[in-house]
Amino acid sequence: MRFADFPFLRYLPFVLIGVFWGNSNGAPDLMVLSIILILFWLVYLILVSKQEKGRMVFQPSYLAYMALIFFGALLALFKQQQTDVSKEILYSQSYLAEVVAYDQQKPNSFENLLEVKSIFADGAWKDAQGKVLIYHQNEQGLKPGHVLMVSKSPEQIAAPLNPYEFDYRQYLARQGIFFRQFIGKDFQVVDSTAGVGFEYFLVNLRHDIGEMLKTKIPDENAAQIALALLLGQKKELDPTIREAYTQAGVMHILAVSGLHVGIIYALFILILKPLKLKKEKARLYLLFVIFIIWLYAFLTGLSPSVVRAATMFSLLTFGQMRERRPSIYNILAFSAILMITINPDVIYEVGFQLSYLAVLGIVMIQPLILNLWLPRHKILEYIWQLTTVSLAAQLVTFPLSIYYFHVFPTYFLIGNLLILPLAFVIMQVGVPLMIFGWIPVLGDALGWALSWLIWTQNWVAEAIRLIPGGKLDRLTIGFSGMVLVWGILLIVASWEFGSKRKLAWLALTLIFLWSTFQLYSELHSPSRELFVYQGKKSQLFDFSNSGEIYSWNQGLEAGEISYSVDPNRVQKHWSQTPKSLLVHELDSGKLDFIVADFSFDPKHKRLQFLKAPKSIYSWSDGEWVMMPAQNTLEVDSVAYRILF
Incomplete structure (x- = not known):
């Protein structure tokens, strides 16, 4: 090779x-x-x-x-x-935009997406383009194809104020959305004609199938899972069900991915052999399979993992038509280049990264694990193969999962062994329901069967969730740690093909570099530092003093702390419940912190230091930016890090 x-x-x-x-x-x-x-x-x-x-x-x-x-x-x-x-949309007095999606119910409004067509600025209309996420309160609802006149300009989505907080702006930017606006009822529907074209056909078809699934599946929770598993619509998922699948280590089955495309591909390919078609008819059938795969990919929203899988299976099918077997590595790389060409920002999406890592793990690591044991019975062989696939995919993806989500599902192997076969059966029933659900008796029967299967799957996921120690959370890993894990796995995969001496030296080098980086980070870790976090209306302080962590909260609620403060505490390996930072209130209203060398004026949001800190940093666009060191600091805009 x-x-x-x-x-x-x-x-x-x-x-x-x-x-x-x-x-x-x-x-x-x-x-x-x-x-x-x-x-x-x-x-x-x-x-x-x-x-x-x-x-x-x-x-x-x-x-x-x-x-x-x-x-x-x-x-x-x-x-x-x-x-x-x-960005010129920001400077418009009003704009015309087309609705491109169906309403999503929110607590006090409806969410939708607009595609801007033209803007009114400087006394004239001109063409413009851009997407605006809107929230409206029109009870009649908006549908794809409606054209709206909005009399105010949208706002740019703000960057996160606190370190390592979820970057909602970046998340939407990956989808080409840079603006949002609450319009309430302050808009006018200029044209209510339904949208035409392939894109609107798919949007309407997805909506109609989703509504049909809700009516045919009697159990509400089962219907939520069906929408997620078959169409990739996860916004209606109950948080308890989501947590159960996360702890079972099978949340990936609820995000339409390569697994789902593979099941659909297998469903149609398995039919090919019994049909006994001649060569030309077999090729036409394989072309039909490729069409079905891409129709499903478009129908589910063209997520990175689905596009990757659809490209791979299409190339494999073309190879089958030519009686050739192309290299899986070439197919993977070609599909990645194709996706990057269409949207270069896709490389920053977690789904893209996890999808390709999982497939690489299965291709490179799974055969090595598989050869460790050769079961004699077919049932044991099937279980062992499923186990090795789960282990290989988890081995390669767990560093990235911990890096982003800080959680590791302890019972992922049990979850995959029990729930993946059920998901396969559910897809075999769900796909026919999507196609034939409008036939009265057949649709009802398939809906009942699917509801029972998903209820069983939910019960298994919930049972796994109730087992003590279902997940390890608040885990962290740095970039150097990920490189070390992936490097060792690559060395193991290459052990039989390369020079063992060189590979051993490479492993030792990786371990030495990682250890050096860890030692450097530890030696340069400050003994005393203060973090100032920004809430909606108030601040929270975290003060580290020689390894002891103290905190003072001006009014952030538990949910706000979890969202805005905890991500940085996880990165710093700090406790979720630090000690209270003792404070003495002076007659002037200022707060004097006893174990620290600073005071705080809540009225003017101003920190006062006994002496100028060594350095001060502010959080801006995902990184710490150094500021001039000074004795006072206004803390009413973003998060700050002060080193003493």
Whole structure:
């Protein structure tokens, strides 16, 4: 097995480097980058033509790799330019926009999404583009295709105020949404004609199927799971059910992913052999399978994992039509390059990262685990294969899961062994229900069967949740730790193919570098530091003094602490319930903190230090930014970190 045999796997790293470069501050202008890229390809073509004539003077592959880097940077810059163009919506007096989704019920309003078509600014209408997340209170509801006139400009979604807080702005930006607005009833429906075209056809079809599932499935909780499992609609999931599936380690089955596409693919491929079709008819049938896969992908919203799986199974099917078996590594890399070309920001999505890591784990690690035991009975072999797939996927993805979510499901293996087979059966019933649910008797029967199957699956997930120690939470891992785990796994996977001496030295090097990084971080950890967190109306202080953690809360509620404060405490390995920071209230109304060298004026939101701190940082756009050290500090805008 040679690395040169996987061309797309060789191309992918260079495209990724280009995207990271394009998103950095050091990338050149879009026009300059385009000209350089064209020149690179012209020189490359000239060198290739000379190579064919036997007059090669330079290896053209290096130019091709450089061109891929510039191509990735161009994709990233083009995406940024689209974002910059849409910002003109902020300066409009009013705008016309088209509704692109169905209403989502919220506690006091309805949520929907608008696609801006034109804006009114400086006394004239002009074309514009951009997406606005709106909240309205129109009881009649909005439907895809409706055109609205909104008389006020939207607001830009604010960045998180506190360190490591969930970045809702970035989450929406990955979907191309940069603005939101509460419009209440202050808008006018200019055109109520239903939207036309393939996109609106899919939106309406998804909505109709969802409504049909709700009517055909008698159990309400089962209907919620069906919407999530079959259509990827998780917004209506009950929090208790969501927690049960999370602790069982099978939350991935409720997010439409490669697993679901694989089940649909297997369903149609298994039918092929009994049909005994001739060669030409078999090819037509396989083309039909590809169409079904992509129809399902579009129907469920084209999530990264679904697109990856649909691309992979399409390429495998094309290979089957040509009686060839393409490399799984090439297919993975090609699908990643395709998705990055369409949307370069997809590489930052957790679903994209977890999806590709899981497949890589199954391809590289699962055969090694599988060979550790060879069961004699078919049932044991099936259970062992399912176990090895779960172990391989979990081994590779757990560092990233801990990095993002700080939770590890203890009983993931039990959950996968019990719930995944049920999910497979549910899909076998659910897909026919989606297709034939409108037939009265058949639809009712399939709905009842699906409801019973999902009730059983929910019962299993809830039973696992009730087992003590169902999850390990508040876990952390740094980037160096993830690199160490993945490096060791790669070494294990390559042990039989590479030089064992070199691989052993590589493992020792990784461990040494990780240990050095950990020691450096520990030595440079400050002995005394203060964090000031911002709530909606007040502040909370966390003060670290030689390993002892103290806290003072001005009025943040438990939910707000969990959302805004706890993420930083997890990153710092601090307790969820630190000691109280003792305070003495002075006659002036100022608060004097006894174990710390500062006081606080709640009225003017001002910190006063006995002496200037070593350094002060403010939280801005996902990182700490150094500020001038001073004796006083206004703390009414964002989070601050003060080192003494």
